[in-house]
Amino acid sequence: MKGIVFTEFLELVEEKFGLEMVDKIIAQSDLPSNGVYTAIGTYDFSEMLSLLKNLSQQTKIAIDDLLLVYAEHFFNVLANEYPDLIKRYKDPLELLASIENHIHVEVQKIYPEAELPTFQIVEKTSDKLVMIYKSSRAMYSFGLGLMRKTFEHFDSRATITYEKLTSDGTEVKFSIVKTNG
Ligand code: HEM
Known part of the structure; x- marks a missing residue:
């Protein structure tokens, strides 16, 4: 899974729940990357699953609902990063x-x-x-x-x-x- 999916996810977690929550779910997840992501890197999808699982446990929000909210944020990221791909469509x-x-x-x-x-x-x-x-x-x-x-x-x-x-x-x-x- 691309690093941008991780970096934007952690940014949204920080925005919605604070930096402490970011630190907490990284500490709770056993991450080969240690939670250090670059936008252009590639990381194992299982890291995203761990982060989602722990965030879901902490917030009592279902993983599917977390993904739904995250996707709405991610669309804006995509629209900013790849405007030409989207502009082709009316x-x-x-x-x-x-x-x-x-x-x-x-x-x-x-x-x-x-x-x-x-x-x-x-x-x-x-x-x-x-x-x-x-x-x-x-x-x-x-x-x-x-x-x-x-x-x-x-x-x-x-x-x-x-x-x-x-x-x-x-x-x-x-x-x-x-x-x-
Ligand atoms: C995943 C790009 C639009 C559905 C992704 C990923 C990128 C990407 C970079 C991550 C891949 C990875 O981590 O390895 C884009 C771009 C879009 C676009 C540039 C528009 C300009 C959409 C739209 C949908 C969609 C409109 C709606 C159905 C998904 C899903 C995934 C995904 C469901 C998660 C991976 C999976 O389910 O296997 N996309 N995407 N994408 N994209 Fe798109």
């Missing part, structure tokens, strides 16, 4: 339908070691997109947060529902329906 559904064959393809070119999910499009019309998220990392709540922020970015609205196809959340079907034409 419509949130078009952007979401292009993660698999454009956006994440470009990300993989920039970071060959990035670990990205796949999104398989099942149905697409001008106001509806159904796609299946697949990833061993089961970060579908992170995906949901990014989808919600995508609509906000375009000042558009949608109803986004999902259904787990596997109980561990490694395969999740998303239905995204635009509600403002």
Whole structure:
């Protein structure tokens, strides 16, 4: 997992819960990196899981809810870091339908070691997109947060529902329906 995912996560934890919480969850997690991350480095996904687990225990907030909030913050980071990737799109559904064959393809070119999910499009019309998220990392709540922020970015609205196809959340079907034409 890319370092930027860790550095931005710890920054948000500091902003929301304070530096002591950052120190606490790093100390509680047995991290090969010792909690020292650079944005361009690559670290084991298990480190993120440990940090999330300990933050969840400390705050009594479910991991999926933490990921949802984190994704909303991460979208702004992505929009700042990669404005050209997002500027190509005028419509949130078009952007979401292009993660698999454009956006994440470009990300993989920039970071060959990035670990990205796949999104398989099942149905697409001008106001509806159904796609299946697949990833061993089961970060579908992170995906949901990014989808919600995508609509906000375009000042558009949608109803986004999902259904787990596997109980561990490694395969999740998303239905995204635009509600403002
Ligand atoms: C992960 C880039 C948009 C879904 C990531 C990662 C990067 C990235 C760098 C981390 C990979 C790693 O740590 O190895 C981007 C860029 C985007 C974009 C530049 C737009 C300009 C989106 C959107 C979604 C999405 C709109 C919404 C569905 C995900 C998910 C992950 C991820 C769910 C977590 C990894 C996993 O589940 O396996 N993306 N992304 N991305 N991205 Fe994107």
